Amino acid sequence: MIKLGRLAGFSAKELEKFLNAFELCKLVMSTEAFRFAVEQSKFTDTKATGAFVYHQLMGANHTVNFQISTPPWYKRWLTKEIAREVTGVGVIFNRDKFMNRDLASLASTIAHEICHTASYTHTFWESPLRNGSVPYKIGYMVEELARALPKVNEVPEHLAAIESTNS
Numbered sequence: 026m027i028k029l030g031r032l033a034g035f036s037a038k039e040l041e042k043f044l045n046a047f048e049l050c051k052l053v054m055s056t057e058a059f060r061f062a063v064e065q066s067k068f069t070d071t072k073a074t075g076a077f078v079y080h081q082l083m084g085a086n087h088t089v090n091f092q093i094s095t096p097p098w099y100k101r102w103l104t105k106e107i108a109r110e111v112t113g114v115g116v117i118f119n120r121d122k123f124m125n126r127d128l129a130s131l132a133s134t135i136a137h138e139i140c141h142t143a144s145y146t147h148t149f150w151e152s153p154l155r156n157g158s159v160p161y162k163i164g165y166m167v168e169e170l171a172r173a174l175p176k177v178n179e180v181p182e183h184l185a186a187i188e189s190t191n192s
């Protein structure tokens with residue numbers, strides 16, 4: 026069960042977008058496709074099987090916390106980081122870079138954070154090792170699956186054509 030914990034520093038508009046991304050993340054993680062993908066996977070940061078990782082992510086309670094905490098420009102300037110996990114809280118350093126992404130990309134970050142709350146970690150520097158860790162790999166999976174979800178609210182093309190001739 027994935028629950029939303031503390032969210033701090035968001036404007037009303039940012040909060041709305043974040044909540045939509047959170048729902049998308051939960052939706053993707055509840056699909057059979059996600060279960061299949063995780064169960065087939067191997068990870069660099071754990072010897073556990075994909076089935077075990079899936080069970081751990083979906084079977085326990087995980088609470089995600091996010092906080093937008095923009096440091097002064099001279100501190101931000103030294104790092105390219107968008108966010109960092111600090112004792113269970115995803116601390117967002119660069120609000121614009123973080124929020125100016127589509128929902129699938131935000132859902133990926135949320136999934137990454139869920140993996141941290143399930144105590145999976147990764148190395149700091151970018152490497153194949155880091156990309157194969159549970160947080161990164163699950164994050165990529167959620168983003169990919171979110172982009173592949175059928176657009177349920179889209180009017181099918183043939184119906185859209187009828188609507189436009191009637192109006």
Ligand SMILES: [Zn+2]
Nearest residue numbers: 110137141160
């Ligand atoms: Zn991380």
